[in-house]
Amino acid sequence: MTEIKLIDWLQRQPGTKGIGDDCFIYSDLVFTTDMMVEGVHFEQTDAPEAVGYKTLARGLSDIAAMGATPRFCLLSLAVPAWANDAWVKRFYKGLLKLGVPLTGGDLSHASQLVCDIMVCGQVAQGKALRRDGAMPGDHIYVSGELGANARDHFKRPPEPRLALGRKLIGKATACMDLSDGLSLDLHRLCIASGVAADLEAIPVAKGATLDQALHGGEDYELLFTSKTPLRLAGIKRIGTIRKGKSGAIRLDGKPLKPAGYDHFR
Amino acid sequence: MTEIKLIDWLQRQPGTKGIGDDCFIYSDLVFTTDMMVEGVHFEQTDAPEAVGYKTLARGLSDIAAMGATPRFCLLSLAVPAWANDAWVKRFYKGLLKLGVPLTGGDLSHASQLVCDIMVCGQVAQGKALRRDGAMPGDHIYVSGELGANARDHFKRPPEPRLALGRKLIGKATACMDLSDGLSLDLHRLCIASGVAADLEAIPVAKGATLDQALHGGEDYELLFTSKTPLRLAGIKRIGTIRKGKSGAIRLDGKPLKPAGYDHFR
Incomplete structure (x- = not known):
């Protein structure tokens, strides 16, 4: 499954x-x-501040994808024997750097370090960006170049696109954040919207491969669609939504299979 | 620490x-x-429905402790190789039995099964029960007998005291749920309220020891205080809040050290 x-x-x-x-x-x-799991999303050798920062930043990327403003977060943390008091305190300090109030959570122990962040955001009622509004003919955009994090072995701190998300309210027909790779995440957006997509131009980050840009994951850029062309700093037009089998994607006219990160594969 | x-x-x-x-x-x-962790809060051999049920029921016990009504929940789940598709589906079915809408979450993999539930509840603004309102002279109550779950090796499904929690609005001066054992949880309530406590009568469940009732944990009963005597079905008066060193507890006049479950000890 x-x-x-x-x-x-x-x-x-x-x-x-x-859901x-x-x-x-x-x-x-x-x-x-x-949720972040040791050995999957980070390593014991990573700086604890970076792990704490990434935990919350990933959640904020989801808040950005809705066009919302973060209000508070709760953090559940299971600590293994290798993580001492200093590690745990540095982890929290990294998380708190993002300026979102930490208001609760839970503590436990485990053999692997596991942390799960819950973030609450706020957005005008009925205005939140969703995945299911893309229509045939819509332009497809991403908020920046792709593949840089895969190129750098996933050590780049995510930069949640909160300001851009807010700007897209009333403009984007659909939006989501890119966490598991463009090919898989666009496939998901297209399934939610009941449409297909043609990819025409992939903005590959310097030094990254096309494969990393398509399937590498952890880009934490926004992927969004719009009925009319958008002119916003940094965004890249990558293709067009079309009628077709839900979730089917073509790149330069050839079928592209979703091949991003699936935890259950 | x-x-x-x-x-x-x-x-x-x-x-x-x-916090x-x-x-x-x-x-x-x-x-x-x-958060629930395999080997800490449940075992691989437990029925998956029971694990799913317990995950949400523990969260609902916290909602009950605030006098609130549950509205929705999100579930993050890290699945190890031993848990197959059928296990995961049975886990979700157990969780959904409690009748609280499951509205999102996250999926990952790990070497141990870890699940983290977030529950949102609703309560009239300014009326939520808190831990910090106990005053010297208040009566101390629990919602039932203690130690039964420790006696049964922690295999009893929690019964969140949601109806009682709602009844305590406007009546209880402080309230919390008993998850880590009476001695530790009453210590926490007293610290939050800046008071001490005298325990006078411990309602020990049939077949349980006094030690299990005091320190066993996972009772999932409500612990609460009231200025005036309360007459509600099933509740037991166990002592009196008094002035003194924050968090100091006496049982039959002798100091009682908090000895419940601490994940970091």
Whole structure:
């Protein structure tokens, strides 16, 4: 079972609702959780401040994808024997650098370090950006070059695109953040919107490969669509939404299989 | 460093606020996260439905402790190789049995199974029950007998006291849920309120020891205080709040050290 299949199964269970977007929308608030696991998202040898920073920054990238402003966060942390008091304190200090109030959470122990951040953001009611509004003919954009983090072995701190997300309110027809790679994340956006996509130009970061830009993951840029051409600093037009099989993507006219990161593959 | 010391350190960091209660209060909403780790809170051999149920029920116990009504939850899940598709689906089904909408979350993989639930509840603004309102002379109550879960090797499904929590609004001066054992949790409530306590009568569950009732943990009953005597079905009066060193507890006049479960000890 892949992540996409499990999420599809969950969406069909009685008692679930709103699953599948970057955040859950409740009145004028949005909510996301993001889990990081030692050996998967970071290593024991990483600076603890960088791990704490990345934990929250990943959650903020989801808040940015909704066009929302972060209000507070809660952090659950399971600490293994190798992480001493100093490590834990430096982790929290890295997290707090992002300026979002930390207001609660939970503590436990485990053999691997695991942390899970919950972030609450706020956005005018009914205005949050979603994944499911892309229409045939829409332009597809990303907020910057892709593949840089894969090139750098995933050591670049994410820069959540909060200011851009807010600017896209009322302009973007769909939006999500790029965490698992363009090919997989665009596939997800297209499935949510019931459309297909043609990729025409991939903005590959200097020193990265096309493969890293398409499938590398952890770019933490915004992927969004718009009915009319957008002129905003730094954004790159990469293709066009079209009618077709939900989630089907072509690059230069040839089918492109989603090959980004799937935790269950 | 103990959990209490780490939380005390966190409360003093710039950029944190509201840490230390069962939930964070934001307008008329309350938020909690609760993490469960394989080998700590459950075993591979436990029924997956029971693990899913316990995950959410523990979070709901925190919602009950605020006098709130649950509105929705998000679940982050890290799945190890031993948990197959059927296990994961049965886990979610157990969680969904509690009738709280599951509206999002995150998926990852790990060597141990780790799940973290975030629950949002609602309560009239300014009315949420807190830990910090106990005053000298207040009566101390618990919502039922203690030690039964320790006696049963922590295999009893928690029964979140949501209806009782709502009834305590406007009546209880302080309230929290009993997750780590009466001695440690009452110590925490007394520290939050700046008071001491005299325990006079411990309602020990049939077949449990006094030690299990005092320190066993995972009772998931409510611990609360009231200025006037309360008459509510099932509740037990266990002692009196008094002036004294913050957090100091006596049982039958003798000092009682907090000895419940600390993940960092």
